[in-house]
Amino acid sequence: MSSLDLFIKRRRKRFLIAFTLITSVLLIVFLAHLSLGYRFLNPLEVFVEGVAQVISRNLGVEGYRLLRALTAVVVGATLALSGCLMQVTTKNPLADPYILGVSSGALFMVVLSFMFAQPTAHPLAIALRTLTASSGGMLAYLLTMFIASKAGTTPTSVLLAGVAVGTFFYSASLLPQYVMFQDIHKLIAWSMGSFVSPSPEALVPLIVVSAAALIYIYLVRSPLNNLQISDDFVRQTGYNPMNLRRCLTFLASLLASVSVAWFGVIGFVGLAAPHISRRVLGTSGLVYVLPTSLVLGSLILTASDLIGKTLVPPVEIPVNVIASMIGAPTLALAIVELKRYGGGGS
Amino acid sequence: MEVRNLSVSYGGAQILKGINLRLGAGLTAVIGPNGAGKTTLLKAISGLVGFKGIVKLFDRELDSLDQAERVRLVTYIPPIVEALPDVTVGDLVLSDSMVDHGLLPKYVEILQLHTLLTRKLSLVSSGELSRALLARGLSRNSRVIALDEPLSHVDVRFQLILLKHLRTLSQEGRVILIASNQLTPLLSQVDYVVAVNGGEVAFFGSVADLLKTDTLSRIYGVRFEVVRVGDFTDLIPVEPS
Numbered sequence: 001m002s003s004l005d006l007f008i009k010r011r012r013k014r015f016l017i018a019f020t021l022i023t024s025v026l027l028i029v030f031l032a033h034l035s036l037g038y039r040f041l042n043p044l045e046v047f048v049e050g051v052a053q054v055i056s057r058n059l060g061v062e063g064y065r066l067l068r069a070l071t072a073v074v075v076g077a078t079l080a081l082s083g084c085l086m087q088v089t090t091k092n093p094l095a096d097p098y099i100l101g102v103s104s105g106a107l108f109m110v111v112l113s114f115m116f117a118q119p120t121a122h123p124l125a126i127a128l129r130t131l132t133a134s135s136g137g138m139l140a141y142l143l144t145m146f147i148a149s150k151a152g153t154t155p156t157s158v159l160l161a162g163v164a165v166g167t168f169f170y171s172a173s174l175l176p177q178y179v180m181f182q183d184i185h186k187l188i189a190w191s192m193g194s195f196v197s198p199s200p201e202a203l204v205p206l207i208v209v210s211a212a213a214l215i216y217i218y219l220v221r222s223p224l225n226n227l228q229i230s231d232d233f234v235r236q237t238g239y240n241p242m243n244l245r246r247c248l249t250f251l252a253s254l255l256a257s258v259s260v261a262w263f264g265v266i267g268f269v270g271l272a273a274p275h276i277s278r279r280v281l282g283t284s285g286l287v288y289v290l291p292t293s294l295v296l297g298s299l300i301l302t303a304s305d306l307i308g309k310t311l312v313p314p315v316e317i318p319v320n321v322i323a324s325m326i327g328a329p330t331l332a333l334a335i336v337e338l339k340r341y342g343g344g345g346s
Numbered sequence: 347m348e349v350r351n352l353s354v355s356y357g358g359a360q361i362l363k364g365i366n367l368r369l370g371a372g373l374t375a376v377i378g379p380n381g382a383g384k385t386t387l388l389k390a391i392s393g394l395v396g397f398k399g400i401v402k403l404f405d406r407e408l409d410s411l412d413q414a415e416r417v418r419l420v421t422y423i424p425p426i427v428e429a430l431p432d433v434t435v436g437d438l439v440l441s442d443s444m445v446d447h448g449l450l451p452k453y454v455e456i457l458q459l460h461t462l463l464t465r466k467l468s469l470v471s472s473g474e475l476s477r478a479l480l481a482r483g484l485s486r487n488s489r490v491i492a493l494d495e496p497l498s499h500v501d502v503r504f505q506l507i508l509l510k511h512l513r514t515l516s517q518e519g520r521v522i523l524i525a526s527n528q529l530t531p532l533l534s535q536v537d538y539v540v541a542v543n544g545g546e547v548a549f550f551g552s553v554a555d556l557l558k559t560d561t562l563s564r565i566y567g568v569r570f571e572v573v574r575v576g577d578f579t580d581l582i583p584v585e586p587s
Contacts, residue, residue, distance in 0.1 A: 228433060
């Protein structure tokens, strides 16, 4: 057997072990999420009863718990996918929707829209909220990349530009919250990233957008793998790298923005999930990194939310607080690694 | 391979100004000072940049080929890439869906990448990265191969291994272009030389004919001493002319 065959075989084996392990832990945490809370419940009963309640639109404790756990899974996967796409399109291991200011941009636009209309569950209102958030996310992303391009688009300049843009939009979104709204606690809890009020209306756009993104990614899987290596290699697969990058950037911003529209800003998952996946797998091949990132993102947020709601009951610690405590050290690690390698790719 | 009146412009600047060439199977060196248009010429022939004029590969116009045919027929191999730092050497050589999977392990051996496969690109030397890119590109088994600065980063041993191997490939009927300024050992190993200067062809012919002219000192602005040892031609740059 050649060394290359051995490499391929080991890569596949490592993926299978890691993916199975993470998925199993996710399943356990998911069941724990269903059973733990104000009172202990049998997770399987919660699941069965919860499905019935969600379908009949008559939410009790079971339906609420199921919906909340599902939300953590879906949002985690969505943010991981967004982060993964951002890292591939920018060839920057520090890219993440929160770090690049996208989440804050989306947050700002949604808060702004609340000044004109109260959120409702009407399908049109849901579509509008998705669009509003996306426009904010996209604006922030373009702004970040524009500022970074003035400093040579290195990983560090992108990071710093993102911090500037993100801080601006985050602060700008706090302003109207304090001035305009009576229900300020609810709004602040949402903007800080929380799964306290899950709803099927919020999950549907998230699932639709993520599914569409995954289908697109499947269709462009060959050039996508090359996009993180060289634009010339993308051209050799017959795709225009700039157009591909634009489409994927749009999708990445969209994914993060839709998540922000309903669940506020949740940082670092998009950074940590793909980063840890590549480390664990010892490869950057997207066939392996993407699925592992998705389940890892789900695991990080489901576990964070579980910790948040069970640590000091009856206080609900926002999921973002716990998730950031896992994600921020990953960022620190990534920065140290980049430094050690002498700057890394741009 | 035939190139007629090939011109390429980037953002207002004309990089190639009406290049005409006719190359058969064999090993051709593309030489010229920095910024002469060597890379652009290679990329245009490979269909990676837009151009005016005509490029014909094996009597078929590049523009008339569909994407899949073009991708199979011609391969451009860059000297270096700036990838996401976590990409491994193994990921890199396996990233091309067009490679001949029978050939890839062979090139991994020839270019001695077997101990590097799990290493991240951020941790390999430029010579090792160059070897990985060569393994990936050569495994496509194209009939036209355009190598950009393949000798600049690899050590002398791999320079000779590579050139010897390219010679074998050219004898199988491939058109191989090597853009490089490593005149030694390049000029001892190639059949033809294209000297590019200021976006135009300054010389096209055999190595022996090249050395009869003052092309080299004209385009590089340096005087050369030619030393012959057996079949080996060495050019020693002496001083600015």
